[in-house]
Amino acid sequence: MLLISDVHLGKVAHFRKFGAAVPQKAIHKNFILLDEIVHHFQPFQVCFLGDLFHSSLNKEWQLFENWVSKTPSEIVLVAGNHDIIAPEKFEVLDIEIIQELEIDGFLLSHHPMERKGFFNFCGHIHPAVRLHGSGRQRLKLPCFFKKPSQLILPAFGEFTGTFALEPSKMDEVFVLVEDQVVKI
Structure with a gap:
């Protein structure tokens, strides 16, 4: 099973409709990346x-x-909270819509959740982490944010934005840098 969170398809077209100068190429980039990841895995x-x-x-x-x-x-x-398209449109494509999924001790949800006996895979937050260099360099990078019983996936979509989280000593952070996932 391949888990993907927060693609936000339609966001580029939505913003362009209301006059935002977003490049048309951004629309196709999500589909190209979806093709690549499904082909790879x-x-x-x-x-x-x-x-x-x-x-x-x-x-x-x-x-x-x-x-x-x-x-x-x-x-x-x-x-998810943005999924407002009529379920019938997805049914025609044989796509099942569910609120959450429990599989062998894993809980798959959109919003982060805690449930005893389950490890939660979720999205919603679009996690990022801020890195600071000694010469006042600063980076904000999307990341996989792992807590003891949860993994918050980064937003997959090209045009989504991020929210910086502060890791505790119990947390693990895996940043996305170019084509790599790097533990920091």
Whole structure:
């Protein structure tokens, strides 16, 4: 199973509709990356951990329909707070929408949750961490943010933004740098 969180498809088109100068290329970048990751891992199932789409139906839905038609994996959507497109649209594509999923001691959800006996995989927050260098350099990098019983996945979408989290001594942080995941 491939877990992907916070793609926010349709966000670029949504912002362009209201006059924001967002490059049209950003729309296709998400689909190119989805193709690459599914081809690389060849999962039986792709589970989107919420916020697959950013808002209501727009032109990116047709691109998504095309992507689904050529994707061999079964697709499941754990509903997020931005997933407001009618469930019937997903049903036509054989995509199941659920609120959460419990599998062998793992809890898959959109919002971070704690449940006794479960390790939670989630999204929603778009986690990042701030790094400071000795010469006043500063970086804010998206990350996988691991707590003792939870892993918050970074936003997958190209145009999503991030929220900096402060790790405690119990937390582990894995930043995304170019094409690598690096533990810091």
